[in-house]
Amino acid sequence: MEKRPGGRSARVRDAVRQATLTELAEHGYSGLTVENVAIRSGVHKTTVYRRWGSAEGLIADALELARQEPWPVPDTGSLKEDLREIARLVQSGFADPVAGPVSAAFVTAAVQSSGAARSLHDFFVARHEQAAVVVRRAVDRGELPAGTDVADVIRTAVAPIYYRLFITREPVTERDAERAADAAFAAARAGVIR
Amino acid sequence: MEKRPGGRSARVRDAVRQATLTELAEHGYSGLTVENVAIRSGVHKTTVYRRWGSAEGLIADALELARQEPWPVPDTGSLKEDLREIARLVQSGFADPVAGPVSAAFVTAAVQSSGAARSLHDFFVARHEQAAVVVRRAVDRGELPAGTDVADVIRTAVAPIYYRLFITREPVTERDAERAADAAFAAARAGVIR
Structure with missing residues (x-):
């Protein structure tokens, strides 16, 4: 059975x-x-x-x-904290001795294979969608202006982590991740991510 | 002779x-x-x-x-415009049919070779240093708070472009580049990039 x-x-x-x-x-x-x-x-x-x-x-x-797996979407009641949590999750994921090399291998695969690049694209579309829930909630409770591009707030919060890891090849600390999240939060609050 | x-x-x-x-x-x-x-x-x-x-x-x-070549550092008198110019330069560089594939090849090389990764790191350290002049000027004229991490403002302004190109494999428009620059500007003004 x-x-x-x-x-x-x-x-x-x-x-x-x-x-x-x-x-x-x-x-x-x-x-x-x-x-x-x-x-x-x-x-x-x-x-x-x-x-x-x-x-x-x-x-x-x-x-x-x-892509289909559940992902721990934070819900602290504060967008700033939610974004920090997401950025820390990305940073610590890559720093993890087991999960880190696997995630990095997906990025490497995408650079070398157009099929893998399409798969990675689809993965990130789904991941942005999952994570953007925290931004949508913030819009709903009036923390962010209506018309905010919710997925782009997520991109802004995590892009510097990937930039350091895969482009400039700089170390990424938890503080770097939090600063990236804080920058996304400040920019979204200022109404420029729309 | x-x-x-x-x-x-x-x-x-x-x-x-x-x-x-x-x-x-x-x-x-x-x-x-x-x-x-x-x-x-x-x-x-x-x-x-x-x-x-x-x-x-x-x-x-x-x-x-x-790395040793001169680079067209903008000087419009406004940090917001300078950052937009830098972000547009990165976006249009990758969109260029000749320069784009070469720049992309450097990133690909870095993924496949640790020697190339070190070279790319050194290149970006120098490029951040060159570009950060626009941020330093803004601090000097009181447009940004003292203590701003000038190189990190540059990272924040360009990271979303690289993130779309090499990680999420999304298209990057001039508008995307300008929004990334505007986000970096708003965050720096808010004093969170330090």
Whole structure:
């Protein structure tokens, strides 16, 4: 009897996804192969080839599953604190010795593969949508002007973290994350993010 | 008689740099090879190997030369306009059919090579320093509070452009660039970038 929703197919998909994440954490995108994911997941290589095709397909599916996962949207009652919490979540995620390399591998994959770039784009559209709830609430309670571009407040709050990590290659502290969030908050309050 | 400063060595370096930029524009980082740069520059392959060693060395030197180049620092008398000008410069640079792919190739190179990442870091340290002059002037004329982190105002003004281009893979319009600049200006005025 199946105990988990989705049955065997979902179990296989989950095993492949877990193996993909572990391979990414250990070897990065350039080391991600269907062979290694098959070995690690215990799923037959021909099955992995047939359903996922390539490293690009494995990335796409891992991001698709990540996109559907619940995400801890803060609700402190203050937009400033909510944005700080989101920025800290991004910063600490990349600093995490396990989750960090996986997230970085997705960005690397997107730079090297247009398929992975599309998957990452879709992931971020969903993530902005999830996170923008905190901004929408702030508009509703009158903390921000109507007409605020809610997704752009999120972009503004997290962009400096990614900029330091992947473009200028500078360290990112919790303080840097909070300052980015505070800047987004101040700009949104001033009514320029619309 | 030498007409250009630096003589033969500088001419060779310049030819190799130009060839590197053209190769990057046409084939990206993954297509950059010492062989192709030698052919295109007319510099002997053994010379290119000896002085630059690899694609990574070619990238490092091209970024080193770019770092030393003058950069059109705006001086409109208004920080808001100066920041908008800087953000538009970044946005239009990436949108340019020739310069855009080269700049993108540097980011791609940094993702794939730690040597290129170090070079890109050094490049951005210098570029922030150059651009931060507009912020320092604004502090001096009392437009911004003393204690403002001048380089971080620049980061805040341009980070959303890079975030859209290389992370979320969203289009970037001139309006997006100006909004990022306006957000940085509002945040700096509010005294939160320090």
